[in-house]
Amino acid sequence: xxxxxxxxxxxxxxxxxxxxxxxxxxxxxxxxxxxxxxxxxxxxxxxxxxxxxxxxxxxxxxxxxxxxxxxxxxxxxxxxxxxxxxxxxxxxxxxxxxxxxxxxxxxxxxxxxxxxxxxxxxxxxxxxxxxxxxxxxxxxxxxxxxxxxxxxxxxxxxxxxxxxxxxxxxxxxxxxxxxxxxxxxxxxxxxxxxxxxxxxxxxxxxxxxxxxxxxxxxxxxxxxxxxxxxxxxxxxxxxxxxxxxxxxxxxxxxxxxxxxxxxxxxxxxxxxxxxxxxxxxxxxxxxxxxxxxxxxxxxxxxxxxxxxxxxxxxxxxxxxxxxxxxxxxxxxxxxxxxxxxxxxxxxxxxxxxxxxxxxxxxxxxxxxxxxxxxxxxxxxxxxxxxxxxxxxxxxxxxxxxxxxxxxxxxxxxxxxxxxxxxxxxxxxxxxxxxxxxxxxxxxxxxxxxxxxxxxxxxxxxxxxxxxxxxxxxxxxxxxxxxxxxxxxxxxxxxxxxxxxxxxxxxxxxxxxxxxxxxxxxxxxxxxxxxxxxxxxxxxxxxxxxxxxxxxxxxxxxxxxxxxxxxxxxxxxxxxxxxxxxxxxxxxxxxxxxxxxxxxxxxxxxxxxxxxxxxxxxxxxxxxxxxxxxxxxxxxx
Numbered sequence: 001x002x003x004x005x006x007x008x009x010x011x012x013x014x015x016x017x018x019x020x021x022x023x024x025x026x027x028x029x030x031x032x033x034x035x036x037x038x039x040x041x042x043x044x045x046x047x048x049x050x051x052x053x054x055x056x057x058x059x060x061x062x063x064x065x066x067x068x069x070x071x072x073x074x075x076x077x078x079x080x081x082x083x084x085x086x087x088x089x090x091x092x093x094x095x096x097x098x099x100x101x102x103x104x105x106x107x108x109x110x111x112x113x114x115x116x117x118x119x120x121x122x123x124x125x126x127x128x129x130x131x132x133x134x135x136x137x138x139x140x141x142x143x144x145x146x147x148x149x150x151x152x153x154x155x156x157x158x159x160x161x162x163x164x165x166x167x168x169x170x171x172x173x174x175x176x177x178x179x180x181x182x183x184x185x186x187x188x189x190x191x192x193x194x195x196x197x198x199x200x201x202x203x204x205x206x207x208x209x210x211x212x213x214x215x216x217x218x219x220x221x222x223x224x225x226x227x228x229x230x231x232x233x234x235x236x237x238x239x240x241x242x243x244x245x246x247x248x249x250x251x252x253x254x255x256x257x258x259x260x261x262x263x264x265x266x267x268x269x270x271x272x273x274x275x276x277x278x279x280x281x282x283x284x285x286x287x288x289x290x291x292x293x294x295x296x297x298x299x300x301x302x303x304x305x306x307x308x309x310x311x312x313x314x315x316x317x318x319x320x321x322x323x324x325x326x327x328x329x330x331x332x333x334x335x336x337x338x339x340x341x342x343x344x345x346x347x348x349x350x351x352x353x354x355x356x357x358x359x360x361x362x363x364x365x366x367x368x369x370x371x372x373x374x375x376x377x378x379x380x381x382x383x384x385x386x387x388x389x390x391x392x393x394x395x396x397x398x399x400x401x402x403x404x405x406x407x408x409x410x411x412x413x414x415x416x417x418x419x420x421x422x423x424x425x426x427x428x429x430x431x432x433x434x435x436x437x438x439x440x441x442x443x444x445x446x447x448x449x450x451x452x453x454x455x456x457x458x459x460x461x462x463x464x465x466x467x468x469x470x471x472x473x474x475x476x477x478x479x480x481x482x483x484x485x486x487x488x489x490x491x492x493x494x495x496x497x498x499x500x501x502x503x504x505x506x507x508x509x510x511x512x513x514x515x516x517x518x519x520x521x522x523x524x525x526x527x528x529x530x531x532x533x534x535x536x537x538x539x540x541x542x543x544x545x546x547x548x549x550x551x552x553x554x555x556x557x558x559x560x561x562x563x564x565x566x567x568x569x570x571x572x573x574x575x576x577x578x579x580x581x582x583x584x585x586x587x588x589x590x591x592x593x594x595x596x597x598x599x600x601x602x603x604x605x606x607x608x609x610x611x612x613x614x615x616x617x618x619x620x621x622x623x624x625x626x627x628x629x630x631x632x633x634x635x636x
Contacts, residue, residue, distance in 0.1 A: 046473070046476075050476075051430070052430075052475070052476065052479045053428035053429050053430050053436075053440065053445060053484075054430060054475070055428070055429060055430070055431075055432075056426050056427070056428055056429075056455055057107035057108060057196075057426065057427050057429055057432055057437060058106060058107050058424050058425070058426050058449075058453055059106050059107050059108035059109055059110070059196070059424065059425055059427070059437070060087065060106060060108075060109050060110065060371055060372050060374075060379040060381075060424060060425070061110045061112070061198075061200070061215060061217060061260065061298070061369060061371045061425055062110070062112050062202070062215050062260070062262060062298060062301065062371030062372065062373045063083065063109060063110065063111050063112055063371070063372060063373070063374055063377075063379055064076075064111075064112070064113055064114070064202075064373070064374060064375040064376075064377070065078060065079055065080050065082075065083050065111060065113055065377040066078060066079055066121050066122060066377065067079075067080070067113040067118050067119050067121070067122065067178070067182070068113040068114045068118070068121075068202075068375060069114060069116065069117045069118075069120045069121060069158055070114065070375060070390075071113075071121070071375040071376070071377070071390070071391075072120070072121025072122065072125075073120065073121045073124070073144065073151070073154075073155055073158070074151075074155065074390060074391060074392065075095055075390065075391030075392060076095050076121075076375060076376055076377060076390070076391050077095055077391075078092070078094070078095055078376065078377035078378065079377065080111055080182070080185045080186075080377075081185070082377050082378075083109070083111055083377040083378070083379070084109060084111075084185075084189040084197055086100070086101075086102065086377070086378055086379065087102075087105065087106040087109040087195075087379055088105050088106070088189075088195050089101070089102055089104065089105030089106075092378070094376065094378060094387060094394055095376055095377075095378075095391040095394060096391060096394045096395075096396070098387075098394065098395065100378060100380065100385070100387055102379075102380070102385070103382065103385065103509050104453075104509065105195070106195075106379060106424075107195065107196065107432055108195065108196035108197070108198065108432065108437055109195075109196075109197060109198070109379065110198040110199070110200045110215070110217050111182075111186070111197075111199075111200065112200040112201055112202045112215040112216070112217075113182070113201060113202065114201070114202050114204050114232075115201045115202065115203055115204070115230030115231060115232040115233075116162060116167075116204050116232045116233055116234060117158065117168075117169060118175070118178055118179070118182075118201070118230060119174070119175075119178035120140075120169070123137075123174065124140065124141050124144050124145075127141065128174070130171055130173060130174045131169070131171075131174070134169055134171065136168040136169055137169050139154075140154050140157075140158075140168075140169075143157075159330070162204060162206060162233065163206055163207075163208065163209055163330065165207075165233055165234055165236075165237055166234070167232070167234035170234075172229075175229055176229065179226070179229055179230065180222075180226055182199070183199050183221075183222040183225040183226050184222050184226075185197075186198065186199045186221075186222070187221050187222045190221070190434065192431075192432065192433045192434075193431060193432055193433065194432065195432070196432055196433060196434055196437055198217060198218065198219075198434055198437070198438070199217075199218045199220070199221075199222075199225045200215055200216050200217040200218060201215070201216050201230040202214070202215050202216075203215075203216060203230075203231060203232065203233060203242055203259075204232070204233050205233040205236075205237045205238075205239070205242075206233065206237075206329055206330070207237045207270075208328075208332070208333070209328045209329055209330035209331070209332040209333055210266070210267050210268045210270050210328045210329065210333065211263045211264075211266035211267045211270075211271070211328060211329035212237070212239065212261070212267060212270055212271065212277075213261070213262055213263060213329075214239065214242065214259045214260060214261045214262070214294070215259070215260045215262065215298070215371075216230075216231075216242075216246070216257055216258075216259055217257065217258050217259075217260065217438070217441070218255060218256070218257050219255065219256040219257065219434055219435065219438035220253070220255040220256065220257075220434075221434070224253040224254070224255040225253075225255070227249075227252065227253050228249050228252075228253070231245040231246075237277070238277045238278070239259075239277060239290075239294075240276070240277065240286070240289065242259065242293075243259070243289055243290075243292075243293045246259070246293060256438065256442075258293065258294070258295060258296070258438075258441060258442060259293045259294045260294065260296045260297065260298050260369060261294060261297055261298065262297070262298035262299075262301060262371070262373070263298075263301070263303050263304070263306070263329070264297075264299075264306055264342070264343040264344065264345075264348070265303075265304050265306040265323075265324050265325060265343050265344065266303060266304075266324065266327075266328055266329040266343075267328065267329075267339075267342075267343055268327075268328040268333050268335065268336075268339050268343075269336075269338065269339030269340075269342040269343060270342070271342060271343055271348075272342045272343065272344075272347070272348035272351060272364060273342050274342075274351070274355070282355065282359065282363065283359070284359045284360050284361050286363065287355060287356075287359050287361035287362065287363035288361045288363075290363040290364075291361070291362060291363055291364070291365050291366070294366060295366060295367060295441065295442055295443075295444055296366055296367045296368070296369045296441055296444065296446065296630075297345055297348070297366040297367070297368065297369065298369045298370065298371050298423075298425075298448075299344075299345040299368055299369070299370070299448060299628065300322075300370040300420070300422045300423040300448050300449075300450050300628070301370060301371050301372060301373045301420070301422050301423050302372060302373050302374070302389050302419045302420050302421070302422060302423075303324055303373060303389075303404075303419070303420075304322050304323060304324030304325075304418075304420060305321045305322040305323070305420060305422065305450065306343065306344050306345055307319075307321070307344065307345050307346055307594075307628060308344050308345070308346040308347065309323065309325060309340050309343075309344050310323075311337060311340055312340055312341060312344060312346070312347050313346065313531065315533065316533055318594075318596065318624070318626075321624075321626075322418075322420040322422065322450070322623075324414060324418065325340070326411060326412050326414070327405065327407060327412040327414075329405070330405065330407075331405045331406060331407025331408075331409075331412045331413060331414070332407070334409070334411075334412055345366075345368065345628075346519065346521065346531060348364045348366075349364060349365075349366075349521055349590050349592075349631060350521045350523075350529035350530075350531060351364060351529070352364030352365055352366075353521065353522070353523040353529060353588045353589070353590065354523055354527060354529055356588065357523060357527070357588065365633060366444070366630075367441075367444030367445075367446050367447075367485070367486050367630030367631070368446070368447055368448040368592065368628045368629065368630050368631075369425040369441075369446055369447075369448050370422055370423025370424050370425055370448035370449055370450060370451075370628075371423055371424070371425060372422070372423065372424075373389065374387075374388075374389060375389050375390050376388060376389070376390065376391060376394065380421070381421050381422060381423060381424055381450075381451030382421065382451055382452075382510075383421050383451070383600060383601060383602055383603040383606060383623065383625075384563075384601070384603070384606045386421040386603040386606075388416065388419065389404065389416075389419055390404075393416045393419065395607065395610075396611075397607075397611040397612075397613050399416050399607070400415065400416055400417040400604060400607065400613075400616045401415060401416070401417070401616075402415065402416040403415060403416075404416055404418070404419060415616075415618065417604050417616035417618055417619050418618060418619055420450065421450070421451045421603045422449075422450040422451045423448060423449055423450050423451055424448075424449045424451055424452075424453070425446055425447070425448060425449075426446060426447050426448075426449060426453075426455075426456075426627075427440035427441060427445065427446045428440055428445045428446070428457075428484065428485075443486055443487075444485065444486025444487075444630040445484050445485055445486045445487075445630070446485070446486070446630055447485060447627055447628060447629040447630055448627065448628045449625070449626070449627040449628075450623075450625045450626050450627075451625060452507045452510050452511075452597060452625040452626075452627065453507040453508070453509070453510065454504055454505065454506060454507055454510075454513070454595055454597070454625075454626075454627040455503075455504065455505040456502075456503070456504045456505075456593060456595055456627050456629055457475065457478070457484070457485075457501075457502070457503050458484065458485050458500060458501070458502045458593050458629050458632070459474075459475075459477075459478030459479070459482040459483065459484055459500065459501045459502075460482050460483055460487070460489055460498050460499070460500050460591065460632045461478070461481045461482025461483070461489075461498070461499060462482075462489075462492070462493055462496050462498070462499065463481060463496075463499065464477075464478075464481070464482065464499040464500070464501050464577060465499075465577070466577040467577075468501060468577065469501040469502070469503065469575050469576065469577045470575065474501055474503070477501075478501055482501075483632060484632075485592075485593075485629045485630040485631070485632060486630040486631075486632070487632050487633075488632070488633050488634075488635060489632060489633070489634045489635075490634075490635055492583075492585040492634070492636070496585075497579050497580045497581075497583035498579070498580050498583060498591070498632075498634060499577065499578070499579045499580075500518065500536075500576070500577070500578045500579070500591070501576075501577055502516060502518075502536065502537075502575065502576050502577075502578065502593055503573070503574070503575045504516050504537075504573070504574045504575075504593075504595040504627070505572065505573050506570075506571075506572045506573070506597070507597075510597065510600075510625070511565065511567060511570065511597040511598050511599075511600050511625070512539065512567045512569065512570025512571055512572055512597065512598050513539055513570050513571050513572070513573075513574050513595060513596070513597055513598070514538070514539055514554040514570055514596040514597060514598050514624065515535055515537065515538045515539065515550065515554070515574070515595075515596055516535075516536055516537040516538075516574045516576060516593065516594075516595050516596075517533055517534060517535050517536060517593065517594045517595075517596075518533075518534045518536050518578060518591055518592070518593055519531065519532075519533055519534075519591070519592050519593075519594055520532050520533075520534070520580065520582075520589060520590070520591050521589065521590050522584075522587045522588065522589035522590075523587055523588045523589070524584075524587055525586065525587070532548075532582070533548075533549070534548040534549075534578065535548060535549050535550045536576040536578040537574040537575060537576040538550045538554075538574075539554060539569070539570045539571035539574065539598075540554065540569055540570065540571065542554075548581070554569055554570055554598050554599075555569050555598075556569075556598070556599040556622060557569055557598070557599075558599050558600060558601055558605075558621070558622050560601065560605055560615070560621045560622070561609065562609055563601040563605045563606045563608070563609035563610070564601070565598075565599070565600050565601060567598075569598055570597070570598040574595070585636060586636055587636070588633075588634065588635055588636060589633070589634045590631040590632070590633045590634070591631060591632050591633075591634075592628060592629050592630065592631040592632070593627075593628075593629040594626060594627070594628055594629075595626060595627045596624050596625075596626045597624055597625045597626065598624070599622040599623070599624055600622060600623060600624075600625065601621070601622060601623075602619065602620060602621060602622055602623040604616050604619055604621075605621045605622070
């Protein structure tokens, strides 16, 4: 009886409610949201119609599996499947039989196996008939099955041919089969909204041992990417030819692609030159082409960090970070001091201002990314979970003394202990899809980290006030009245100066923050470039002096013997409103943000504690991981 009364009462209430409700609510039909709905004078929901990037996604855009000759032929057995599964958060068994898993999944992954001889290792291992039908292929197969000495001879032959640009094995049937499987696999693992798998490859131009490598990233799925084959350094060493290949791809398929150079620090002065590849003076057309195709630069990864160098930035106490600065990529050419200015991101950004003024186009107006460049099919970038660059440098008591870059001159050798655990790229996007991630990279709304997952946002405008950075809606205000990282400021108001709203939040599974800095570069009226560092937010109540710097270090809680630290120093969140105190509206400039964590144990220190081995003497015991945002440029 009581239930019947409740039902009748509920039905009566519903009837009254519907009778009193507006007609558009009483009808049980779907209605379309129109632009007029979102432009009402007053809307209660502040999030209705929000169209700006509101989530940060972390991923790896430079990554190798057993399909790369310098991975699969030297012990990497893990495939694309394991690479994707691991990036999605699954536990896998490493190349040396060790269980390994990420602390948190990545949001996206771009597998970029070398275009040169892609898939050679699996062909050797399965004695592929197409390989054995080729004289060189048959010889390589025999040498790799002849024991360690034969494998070393075969691998040395491949490297020599790569430096010369001579293709020893060209078979369209094999290449198309491997590439079709490659791009189809990416589609299989791509889950919009959850995990994004993108297609790419690495173009491995190494003239005379100098590194000009680039990774190519496609926005597209297999329906478009299957219509091409990867462009290799056997086709050309010249980046302009790579750009022409991509222009043809876009014209033929209506697809999209970008190029990300990396390891300018191993180019012996070639990466950011004042001339074109062949030595001719740089032209405006070349500058426009370069920045059209290369909107980003991968400036931190396992082969060293290339933000800047102590000889280039003597006033920067954080400049000497994970430096590889003794030779080119194969150790055949020693580094000379004059080369450094053409190898590092900060000096390249300054050179870009100068070339932009001279040519009318800035070839080095790039954003910042990081990546792992792992050759193990395992994207590990945390210090306590570092699984090396190659199978031979996965965790073991003796991995520190392996030679990553062998050289006849011992002073030019690079050892495994000198590998950096870096890095990752973070993109600001609306959703986890290929289109959104690619779009963020194109507009440079991305930043690099050395493996940590610090969250950073920066906006620049002309009228931001000090209190606004503390508002919960500072992001919407930033987009409405300013520009984000990767953007451009123009039309300086009379008497005005760029004002910035910047926030950084620590990695939830990592270390507190030491400080937040703005690095400015500018071009003066005499055509000379300059740089300056401003500490804009520091932890633990330290003060910023009149010169814009904090000289007091944050300290350290690291116990080196046990490879542990505590977050009893530093701050979890740093925020700042900053106005350029030295702004000259007639001078082109760029600004990027660097965020530093407190000291933590380096991966080599974790190794020493875990295996009970001595610390290596060629690297520091601690590290201050960091993030670098893409710049914001001011153009008069």
